[in-house]
Amino acid sequence: MDSHKPGTPPGDLAIWLFIFAELLAFGIFFLSYAFARSHNVELFNESQQHLNRESGAINTVVLITSSYFVVRAVAAIREGMSRQCAHWLAAAIGLGGVFVVIKLFEFQEKFSAGITLSTNTFYMFYLSLTIFHFMHVILGMVILVAVMLKARRGGYSAEHHTGVETGASYWHMVDLLWIILFPLVYVIR
Amino acid sequence: MHNIENQRSQFISPCTRIWLGLLVLTGVTYGLGEMTLGGTQIVMLVLIITFIKSEMVAGYFMGLRQTSLLWRAIMASYLVIVGGGIAIAYLMGLK
Numbered sequence: 532m533d534s535h536k537p538g539t540p541p542g543d544l545a546i547w548l549f550i551f552a553e554l555l556a557f558g559i560f561f562l563s564y565a566f567a568r569s570h571n572v573e574l575f576n577e578s579q580q581h582l583n584r585e586s587g588a589i590n591t592v593v594l595i596t597s598s599y600f601v602v603r604a605v606a607a608i609r610e611g612m613s614r615q616c617a618h619w620l621a622a623a624i625g626l627g628g629v630f631v632v633i634k635l636f637e638f639q640e641k642f643s644a645g646i647t648l649s650t651n652t653f654y655m656f657y658l659s660l661t662i663f664h665f666m667h668v669i670l671g672m673v674i675l676v677a678v679m680l681k682a683r684r685g686g687y688s689a690e691h692h693t694g695v696e697t698g699a700s701y702w703h704m705v706d707l708l709w710i711i712l713f714p715l716v717y718v719i720r
Numbered sequence: 721m722h723n724i725e726n727q728r729s730q731f732i733s734p735c736t737r738i739w740l741g742l743l744v745l746t747g748v749t750y751g752l753g754e755m756t757l758g759g760t761q762i763v764m765l766v767l768i769i770t771f772i773k774s775e776m777v778a779g780y781f782m783g784l785r786q787t788s789l790l791w792r793a794i795m796a797s798y799l800v801i802v803g804g805g806i807a808i809a810y811l812m813g814l815k
Contacts, residue, residue: 538788558802565809570815572767588750592743598781599739606732696783703782710742710773714766715806718753 540698541605550704555612557708560663564656573654578653578720586637587717591709594668596628598706600696600701602674604682611689613682620679623702627672634665657716663706664708671705673696725775738780745773763810776801 540547569574604619641658678698681687688693690698749769753763778795779785783794 538791540791541783547791551798554798558798561802561803562809565806566812569809569813573725584750584753588746588753590748591746595739595742595746595777598777599735602735602739602781603732606735633725640749700782703777706781707774707777710777711770711802714753714770717762718766719806719810 534661540700543693545698546700550574552657552699553704554708557663557711561711564660567652567656574651575653577598578651578657579717579720580622582657582717583637583640586633587713590633591713593626593630593633594706594709595629598703600626602703605692605695605699606694608682608692609686609689613687615625616684616687617679620675620682624672624679627675630668631665634661634668635640638662646651646676649704660712660716664705664712667705674701678707686687724758726766738776742773742776760814767807771799771803772775773805 556627600619600623604616604623607613607615607619638658638661646654648656648658675698678695681694749766752766755762775796778799779792784795
């Protein structure tokens with residue numbers, strides 16, 4: 532049986548080291564944004580007004596729901612239900628795709644307005660933070676697709692499903708980071 | 721079989737409630753953003769909501785609630801340091 536030891540988090544220990552390294556990198560990024568803002572409050576508040584807060588909020592709902600579907604996938608495989616696990620993962624990946632499409636529209640809107648990394652300090656942070664997170668969403672989707680395909684082939688069982696928990700932990704981290712990023716960049720003024 | 725069903729509901733039911741709670745708190749955060757209100761109290765409220773949401777995801781979705789104190793302390797420390805740093809930076813911007 533390869534389920535995690537009592538007291539340790541679900542999934543492979545290595546993914547948790549990776550998760551905390553990622554959280555640290557994003558944490559430094561978040562604090563850099565916040566302290567840069569403290570020196571340019573008017574610029575940040577004015578630029579923030581041009582962000583699409585609706586799409587940010589919708590993407591928050593999308594990622595939270597996707598994370599919940601991954602929870603259901605983990606619950607399914609813990610009972611040995613591979614097909615249900617694959618179905619929940621497919622739904623989570625689908626919502627990941629919705630996030631990507633919404634974000635691409637948002638990026639396209641900004642780029643077509645002539646906004647780049649060098650427009651001002653706010654947009655430098657906005658674009659680099661959201662693009663950095665976007666890349667993590669893509670990587671998370673690739674991981675979930677690999678896990679889903681293995682689950683569909685019956686590669687996991689109630690006793691052996693560390694791979695599902697590992698992929699799930701990474702995806703939840705992507706969700707957690709967006710939960711911090713959305714209010715920080717789109718809401719707080 | 722009954723035991724498995726019981727274990728399943730013990731895992732899924734709290735997570736379903738957490739999911740619904742996260743959606744409600746996201747709505748509150750969005751609503752506060754739409755009011756375009758600044759001010760220390762609003763910012764602190766948004767940060768507290770964000771901390772609660774993050775703890776909900778870490779504890780229930782990521783499963784840290786079932787782990788040893790060390791793992792939970794690492795995550796809680798991270799959220800406090802990042803959230804506290806953002807709050808300090810915001811207060812510095814008021815001057």
